[in-house]
Each structure stands twice: as C-alpha cells, then as structure tokens.
Amino acid sequence: MDASGRDGETPIAVVLPSPLSEVHDDRVQSHGIRLYLKRDDLIHQEIPGNKWRKLKYNLAAAKDQGHSRLLTFGGAYSNHLRAVAAAGHYFGFETIGVVRGEEHQPLNDSLTYAVGQGMRLTYLDRATYRRKSEPDVLAALTERFGSCYVVPEGGGNGPGVRGCAELPSEVDVDFDVIVCACGTGSTLAGIAAGLGGTARALGFAVLKGGRFLDEEVRRLQREAFDRVTENWAVDYEFPFGGYAKRTPELDAFITDFQARHGIMLDWVYEAKMMYGLLDRIASGAFAPGTAIVAVLS
Numbered sequence: 001m002d003a004s005g006r007d008g009e010t011p012i013a014v015v016l017p018s019p020l021s022e023v024h025d026d027r028v029q030s031h032g033i034r035l036y037l038k039r040d041d042l043i044h045q046e047i048p049g050n051k052w053r054k055l056k057y058n059l060a061a062a063k064d065q066g067h068s069r070l071l072t073f074g075g076a077y078s079n080h081l082r083a084v085a086a087a088g089h090y091f092g093f094e095t096i097g098v099v100r101g102e103e104h105q106p107l108n109d110s111l112t113y114a115v116g117q118g119m120r121l122t123y124l125d126r127a128t129y130r131r132k133s134e135p136d137v138l139a140a141l142t143e144r145f146g147s148c149y150v151v152p153e154g155g156g157n158g159p160g161v162r163g164c165a166e167l168p169s170e171v172d173v174d175f176d177v178i179v180c181a182c183g184t185g186s187t188l189a190g191i192a193a194g195l196g197g198t199a200r201a202l203g204f205a206v207l208k209g210g211r212f213l214d215e216e217v218r219r220l221q222r223e224a225f226d227r228v229t230e231n232w233a234v235d236y237e238f239p240f241g242g243y244a245k246r247t248p249e250l251d252a253f254i255t256d257f258q259a260r261h262g263i264m265l266d267w268v269y270e271a272k273m274m275y276g277l278l279d280r281i282a283s284g285a286f287a288p289g290t291a292i293v294a295v296l297s
C-alpha cells in the first residue's frame with residue numbers, strides 16, 4: 001500500500017481478503033450449525049464482491065492484449081454493467097454497455113450511474129440479445145464501436161471464473177459448505193473449483209425456470225480450468241417469482257434480518273440465498289456440527 005491507501009497493482013483500494021464474521025442467530029445455532037458471512041460486498045463500493053473478482057483477470061487480459069475499450073452486456077438493472085462502467089473509469093478503458101431491450105428515458109439509476117462513469121450505451125431487442133455471443137451479432141457491434149475486449153454478461157468467462165476461484169482460500173476457519181447466490185453461475189463455478197478437501201459449494205438460483213445453471217456451471221469450469229468438479233449443487237427452490245422479482249415475504253425477511261444483524265441484504269440475490277439457506281437449515285438439510293460460509297457479494 002502507498003500513502004493513498006492503494007496497493008501498487010490496482011488503481012483502486014480493494015478490501016481483500018474480504019472480512020469474515022460469525023453470525024449468531026437462534027435459527028442457526030438451535031440446529032447445531034455454525035454460520036459465517038464472507039463479506040465480499042465490502043470489497044469495493046462501486047465494484048463489489050464477485051464483480052471485482054470476475055473483472056480482475058479480465059481487465060489484466062484486456063490490457064495485455066492491447067485493448068483500450070471494453071464491451072459488455074446486461075439488463076437495465078445489471079450490477080455487472082455498473083461495475084464494468086466503474087472499472088473502465090478507474091482503469092482507463094472506454095466502455096460500451098449493450099443493454100437488453102428497448103431504451104427507456106429517463107434512464108434508471110443503474111444506467112444513469114453507468115453513463116456517469118463514461119459508458120456508452122446501446123440497445124439490442126430481446127431476440128438479438130439472446131444471440132449476443134454469436135459471431136454475426138458481435139461483428140456488427142465491433143463494426144460500429146471499433147475493436148473491443150468483450151466481457152460476457154455477468155463476467156462469465158474463464159478469467160472471471162478463475163478470479164472467483166480465489167475466494168475459498170481466503171477463508172481462515174474450517175468449513176463444510178460454502179453457499180452463494182447464482183445469476184450466471186460463474187461465481188459458483190469458481191468457488192467450487194477453488195475448494196479443497198471435502199468441502200462442498202451450494203448455489204441458490206435467483207432466476208426461475210429451467211435447470212440451465214447446472215450445464216452452465218460445468219461449461220464455465222471447463223472454460224476456466226479444463227475440468228469439471230463434482231463438489232457443488234444448485235438449489236432451485238427459492239427464486240421468489242424470478243429475477244428481480246420480490247414478494248412481501250421476502251421483504252419481511254430482509255427487514256427482520258436487518259433488525260437482527262444490522263445487514264441490509266441485497267434483494268435481487270443475497271436475500272433469496274439467505275432465505276433459502278435458513279429454510280434448508282430449519283428443515284434439517286445440514287447435520288448438527290456443520291460449518292457453513294455464506295458469501296454476500
């Protein structure tokens with residue numbers, strides 16, 4: 001660290017390893033379970049958690065390959081788009097954000113923030129967006145914006161998964177299970193690949209419908225490490241209606257968790273994971289004595 005509080009390798013100050021804290025909650029201890037929170041949400045305010053872990057090696061690759069421009073994809077409320085916009089600002093890349101669906105004016109807070117960080121936005125209709133990784137769609141984008149380093153939606157590629165694989169080795173207590181929320185599944189793919197011993201990873205899907213995540217996690221592990229691990233599973237029971245949907249029950253859970261622990265859970269991801277985890281603990285899914293690490297991104 002130099003006097004500005006920044007380490008020599010990055011132009012931003014990131015809090016790593018992220019803090020680990022034990023949770024005291026009667027719903028957990030009454031089942032003989034120990035629960036720790038891995039506070040990845042505290043890594044950096046604008047590039048938090050798995051977003052930093054997934055971008056770290058992508059930024060290095062973009063630089064190594066001589067790119068000055070990043071192009072990426074996301075929905076209008078995407079945390080990933082915001083994070084890429086911020087990363088571009090701090091690391092000196094131009095950024096292009098390809099947004100799913102039509103433009104809506106005025107821009108929402110996420111997109112306003114992204115534009116404020118210098119991101120140029122463009123929009124793809126939903127049918128074209130679904131084909132965003134196909135060569136003709138990518139060619140049309142680079143034709144328009146010039147050559148770019150392309151970061152897939154959610155940072156889900158080999159460098160992104162390798163960044164997430166560094167998380168488990170930061171945990172300095174013994175644990176049996178590590179849990180995280182799953183959007184694209186890249187965080188789960190990395191965490192599972194980075195686990196040692198007999199520990200297992202469990203992801204809670206926040207999207208509804210289809211078991212596409214199992215295949216996606218395997219594909220991401222192959223891309224990152226040329227191998228697939230068998231030490232993980234996805235729980236599909238707690239999407240609360242689907243991505244970015246919420247219910248009064250989920251809202252009440254968030255309010256109660258904040259009152260108990262002073263932590264406001266992100267409702268798109270982490271609240272669904274924590275609700276699911278406590279529900280599984282309540283129904284006896286984990287043997288007494290199990291130590292669980294829950295990742296807050």
Ligand SMILES: *Cc1c(COP(=O)(O)O)cnc(C)c1O
Nearest residue numbers: 079182183184185186187269297
């Ligand atoms: C992006 C994000 C996730 C999902 O991560 P994936 O690697 O896409 O599964 C989880 N939690 C938070 C807070 C996020 O911003």
